Amino acid sequence: MISSYFRERSQEPDIFPSELTVGLIKEQNLRYGENPHQKAAIYRETGARSVEWGIVTAKKLQGKELSYNNYLDLDSAWNLVNEFNQTACVIMKHNNPCGVAIATHPDEAFRLAQDCDPLSAFGGIVGFNREVDGQTAEEMTKIFLECVIAPGYRPEAMEVFKKKENLRVLQLPSSITTAAKEFDMRRVSGGLLVQEKDYAQYTETKVVTKRAPSPEEMASLEFGWRVAKHVKSNAMILTRGLQTIGVGAGQMSRVDALKVAWMKYQQQQALILVQQRPMVLSGDAFFPFRDCVDEAAKIGVSAIIQPGGSVRDEDSIRACNEHNIAMVFTGMRHFRH
Numbered sequence: 422m423i424s425s426y427f428r429e430r431s432q433e434p435d436i437f438p439s440e441l442t443v444g445l446i447k448e449q450n451l452r453y454g455e456n457p458h459q460k461a462a463i464y465r466e467t468g469a470r471s472v473e474w475g476i477v478t479a480k481k482l483q484g485k486e487l488s489y490n491n492y493l494d495l496d497s498a499w500n501l502v503n504e505f506n507q508t509a510c511v512i513m514k515h516n517n518p519c520g521v522a523i524a525t526h527p528d529e530a531f532r533l534a535q536d537c538d539p540l541s542a543f544g545g546i547v548g549f550n551r552e553v554d555g556q557t558a559e560e561m562t563k564i565f566l567e568c569v570i571a572p573g574y575r576p577e578a579m580e581v582f583k584k585k586e587n588l589r590v591l592q593l594p595s596s597i598t599t600a601a602k603e604f605d606m607r608r609v610s611g612g613l614l615v616q617e618k619d620y621a622q623y624t625e626t627k628v629v630t631k632r633a634p635s636p637e638e639m640a641s642l643e644f645g646w647r648v649a650k651h652v653k654s655n656a657m658i659l660t661r662g663l664q665t666i667g668v669g670a671g672q673m674s675r676v677d678a679l680k681v682a683w684m685k686y687q688q689q690q691a692l693i694l695v696q697q698r699p700m701v702l703s704g705d706a707f708f709p710f711r712d713c714v715d716e717a718a719k720i721g722v723s724a725i726i727q728p729g730g731s732v733r734d735e736d737s738i739r740a741c742n743e744h745n746i747a748m749v750f751t752g753m754r755h756f757r758h
Contacts, residue, residue, distance in 0.1 A: 424442040436617070437615060441604075441613075441615065443466065443606070444466065444467040445464035445465065445466055445467065446464060446465050446467050447462055447463075447464050448462075448463045448464060448465050448477060449462065449463060450462045451463060451486075451487070451488060451489050452486060452488055453488070453489065454489045455489055455490060459489075461489045463477065463489075463492060464477075465477045465478070474594075475496075475593075476492060476495050476496040476499060476570075476593065478593070479495070479499075479570060479591040479592065479593040480591065480592045480593070481589060481590070481591050482574070482579065482590045482591065482592055483579070483582060483583070483586070483588070483589070483590045484568070484586070484587055484588050484589030484590055485587050485589060487568070487589060491546065491567060491568055491589065493516055494513045494514070494515070494516055494545075494546040494567075494568070495513075495546055495548070495568055495570050495591065497513050497516050497517075497518075497651060498511045498512075498513040498518075498546050498547065498548030498570060499548050499570055499593060500651065501513070501518055501521065501548065501647075501648070501651040502548040502549060502550045502595075503550055503595050504647040504648075504650070504651070505523055505550060505644075505647065507523045507663075508523065508524055508525060508526065508527055508530055508549075508550070508551045509521070509522065509523045509524075509530055509549070509550050509551075510522055510524075510527060510530035510531045510533070510534045510547065510548070510549055511534065511547070511548040511549075512531075512534045512535060512537075512538075512541075512542045512545045512546070512547050512548075513545060513546040513547075513548065514541045514542070514544070514545045514546070516653070517652055517653055517668065517670040517671065518648060518651060518652060518665070518668060519537065519538040519541035519542055519545060519668060520533075520534035520535055520536070520537030520538050520541075520542060520665055520668075521534055521537070521648050521664075521665045522534040522537070522663060522664040522665065523644065523663035523664075524663070526556075526557075527549050527551050527552075527553055527554065527557040528554075528556045528557040528559075528560045530549070531547065531549075531557060531560055531561060532560060533664045534547075534664075534665070535564070536664075536689060537664065537665045537666055537667070537668065537685070537689070538668065538685055538688075538689065539564075539689060540688070540689075542564065542566075543564055543565055544565055544566065544567055545566055545567065546566070546567055546568045546569075546570070547561065547566055547568070547569045547570070548569075548570050548571070549569070549570070549571035549572070550571075550572065550595045551571070551572065551595075552571065552572060552573040552574065552575060553569070553571045553573070553574045553575065553578045554575045554577065554578055555575060555577030555578050555580070555581055557578065558574075558577070558578035558579075558581035558582055559581055562581060562582070562584060562585050562588075566585075566588060567588075567589065568588070568589040568590075568591060569582075569588065569589070569590055569591070570591040570592075570593055571591075571592065571593075572592065572593065572594050572595040573592060574590065574592065603618055604616065604617065604618070605617065605618050605619070619650065619755065619757075621753065622647075622753075623646075623751040623752060623753045626726070626749045626750065626751055627729070627749065627750045627751075627752070628747065628748070628749055629729065629734070629738050629741075629748050629749070629750050630738055630741045630742055630746065630747050630748045631742050632742075632745060632746075632747045633747055634701075634724040634747040634749060635699070635724075635747075637662075637698065637699060638699050638701055638723060638724040638747060639724075639749075640662075640663070641660045641661065641662055641663065641698070641699065641701045641724075642660075642701050642703060642724055642725075642726040642749060643726075644660055644663045645658045645659075645660040645665070645701060645702070645703030645726065646703045646726050646751065646755075648660070648665055648668075648703065649703045649704065649705045649755060650705065650755040650757070651757065652668060652670045652671075652705065652757065653670045653671035653757055653758070654671070654705055654706065654756045654757055654758060655669075655671070655672045655673070655674065655675045655677075655678040655704075655705065655706070656668075656669065656670055656671075656678060656704065656705040656755075656757070657669040657672075657675065657678040657679040657681075657682045657702060657703070657704050657705075657713075658682065658702070658703040658704075659682045659683065659686055659700060659701070659702055659722070660700070660701055660702075660703065661698040661699065661700050661701075662698045666685075666686045666700070667681075667682035667683055667684075667685040667686035668681075668682055668685060669681035669682030669683075669685070675704065675706075675708065675709070675713055676712050676713055676716055679702070679713055679716050679717065680716070683720050699723040699724065700720070700721055700722055700723060701722060701723060701724040701725065701726070702717050702722045702724070702725045702726070703725075703726050703727075704725070704726070704727040704728075705728075705754065705755045705756060705757070706727070706728060706754050706755075706756060707727055707728050707729055707730045707731040707734070707754070708727055708731060708733075708734075708737045709731050709733060710733060710736065710737075711733070711736040711737050711739070711740040713737070714737050714740035714741055714744065714746065714748075715740055715744075717744075717746065718740075718744035718746060722746060723745075723746060723747065724746060724747040724748070724749070725741065725746060725747070725748045725749070726748075726749045726750075726751060727748070727749075727750065727751070728750065728751050728752060728753055728754045728755075729750030729751070729752060730750075730752070730754070734750075
């Protein structure tokens, strides 16, 4: 802790010090790790960076003990739902969102998020950026869920949740601003990979096609872009309005990721309440070939947002113009491995 304190105040020009000391205090042992044959524990960071924030400090109000996988999904859900200023809901499964939506009320946001992929939502982790009321709690208890995390709960919501005594209910303020200096660390054999957290958002976009997105398309593109940032690469997100309708995650091929998103949409398109709105596509990285555009045109995509930067960008732009698809470049990539 002393070492971290002084290194925080050193004059090293690099944000990454020549020596990095990480202080950790064990909070508790966990039942097991990612799999039952692995032992696990959770630690809280100490020292100058250890502002009381984050999933480790979330208050559990009811339910079974949290598992290793619960912590991973809760952290992902909390970070994604706090991307939005409007009332939002995220349903997380295996560290990928299976549904995300913005609405005027938490219960509506939950229903819209669930409609994206109700099969995957079963056993999911739900995140809200608003207080949960009784009406929302009633809607949630209609299906089996592992955990819910929100900034607060109305007393009537907690009464509803008591019917599901194994449901883990966690409370955590909806703010990630205190984490601005936290490093993202990942273990590799013999050491650590250390990087800044990905809190960045593009400052402006560039329309690169003959047709510009409509205001409605642009709002949906911006929504999908924030979701794509939190989906495992390759990520392709289909949205209508402010609702995900298909999430393609973690595929080795970008075209396959789009096909997965489209397959998800086809499985439950009858549930999607915004059929009349344009369907748009968000990708976490540039399109290396025009094949993604051609596939998107086949399924009715009207606008695309992506970083740009491929040596074959002109091929993708030309394909968009041929299909009357609007395309926007952000100039910023959001890989998540």
